[in-house]
Every structure is written in structure tokens, then in C-alpha cells.
Amino acid sequence: MELTPYVESLRGSLASAGNAAADEVRDAAERLSYAVEPSLRLTLLEALGDAAAEVTAQLDGVVVDVRLRGGQPELVADEVAVPPAAPAAPQPPQPPAPPEPDEGTSRVSLRLPETLKVKVEEVAAAEGMSVNAWLIRAVTHALEPAPAPRRATTGRRITGWVR
Incomplete structure (x- = not known):
């Protein structure tokens, strides 16, 4: 100018x-x-x-x-580069929602490698859940739609000079 x-x-x-x-x-x-x-x-x-x-x-x-x-x-x-949002605090384990009263259950035979089965058992035990409840929660979580990304906002940046 x-x-x-x-x-x-x-x-x-x-x-x-x-x-x-x-x-x-x-x-x-x-x-x-x-x-x-x-x-x-x-x-x-x-x-x-x-x-x-x-x-x-x-x-x-x-x-x-x-x-x-x-x-x-x-x-x-x-x-302005928006810093990534801080990771959300881990949620406490949620047991799977109980099925509807008239909803039946199905039996599934799941074959897992032994090492994966051991890890699932350890994680489920650490969270105080049965392997079945932990797997139901994991499958339910995997099928839920991903939450919409949130945009983080920051304060205003002031630059310049003084005399």
C-alpha cells in the first residue's frame, strides 16, 4: 500500500x-x-x-x-493453524445395553488366534467384564457411526511492534 x-x-x-x-x-x-x-x-x-x-x-x-x-x-x-483437539478422557467401560425384552439372542462361534484370545481375556478381566460382554461392547462400538469432527478454537494472536 x-x-x-x-x-x-x-x-x-x-x-x-x-x-x-x-x-x-x-x-x-x-x-x-x-x-x-x-x-x-x-x-x-x-x-x-x-x-x-x-x-x-x-x-x-x-x-x-x-x-x-x-x-x-x-x-x-x-x-491460523488450529492445534489438534486434546484427546478426550478415557470413558469408563460401559457394559453392553441389555437387549430388548422381545429380542432374542444368537450364538456365534468365533475362532480367534490363541494370542488374540489371551489378550481379549486380559483386557476384559482388567475392565471387570466377561469376554462375552467385552466382545459385545467392541462390536457395538465398531458399528456406531463415527462422531462428527469438532473444530478446536484458540485465542486471538496479536503481533506487531511498539514504540
């Missing part, structure tokens, strides 16, 4: 104001317009920084920064 047109506009305004006065005032207004240029540029940068902060506050997941390149300010919008 080029700041020169704004500086020139202020110079023109001061020159116009000075034209209505004596020659000494006109010369003073012209000298003053050159003297205030650094302060005006700094004030414009501060206004751009404030505008970027307001836009950032209104956008979700985007940070707007003011960067100087070659003495010229640029407004840059960056997406």
Missing part, C-alpha cells in the same frame, strides 16, 4: 489553508507539511495496525498483519 498519496493530500490541504494567509504563513505551512511527513506516515501505520486488529477480531481462524516491505506497508491475511 502506497502512503505517498495520503501524505500529498495532507500537503495539499496545508497549502490550501496557507493560500488564504500572508506569504510568511504560506511558507510556514509548506515547511510544516514536510516536517510532519514522518509523523503522518507513522500515524497511518498505526491506523492500519488497528484496522488489521479489528478485522482479525471479526474473522475466525484468520490473522491480518501489517508488514513493511521496502518501507511500504502490506496487509497480509494468514490462516
Whole structure:
């Protein structure tokens, strides 16, 4: 963003104001317009920084920064990386829901490798469940639809400089 047109506009305004006065005032207004240029540029940068902060506050997941390149300010919008959501606390083991009163049960013969069977027995015992109840819960869990992913939100990031 080029700041020169704004500086020139202020110079023109001061020159116009000075034209209505004596020659000494006109010369003073012209000298003053050159003297205030650094302060005006700094004030414009501060206004751009404030505008970027307001836009950032209104956008979700985007940070707007003011960067100087070659003495010229640029407004840059960056997406904020959303940190992964913290893993949910482990749920206590839930026994399988009891079948409906009129629902019958079926018998399934399941063949497992011996090492897997031993692991299932150990995990079920550690959770205080029978192998049958643990397997019913595992199958029920596997058949449930996956929960919709949740988007984690973070606080606002503020960057910049101070004088």
C-alpha cells in the first residue's frame, strides 16, 4: 500500500489553508507539511495496525498483519493453524445395553488366534467384564457411526511492534 498519496493530500490541504494567509504563513505551512511527513506516515501505520486488529477480531481462524516491505506497508491475511483437539478422557467401560425384552439372542462361534484370545481375556478381566460382554461392547462400538469432527478454537494472536 502506497502512503505517498495520503501524505500529498495532507500537503495539499496545508497549502490550501496557507493560500488564504500572508506569504510568511504560506511558507510556514509548506515547511510544516514536510516536517510532519514522518509523523503522518507513522500515524497511518498505526491506523492500519488497528484496522488489521479489528478485522482479525471479526474473522475466525484468520490473522491480518501489517508488514513493511521496502518501507511500504502490506496487509497480509494468514490462516491460523488450529492445534489438534486434546484427546478426550478415557470413558469408563460401559457394559453392553441389555437387549430388548422381545429380542432374542444368537450364538456365534468365533475362532480367534490363541494370542488374540489371551489378550481379549486380559483386557476384559482388567475392565471387570466377561469376554462375552467385552466382545459385545467392541462390536457395538465398531458399528456406531463415527462422531462428527469438532473444530478446536484458540485465542486471538496479536503481533506487531511498539514504540
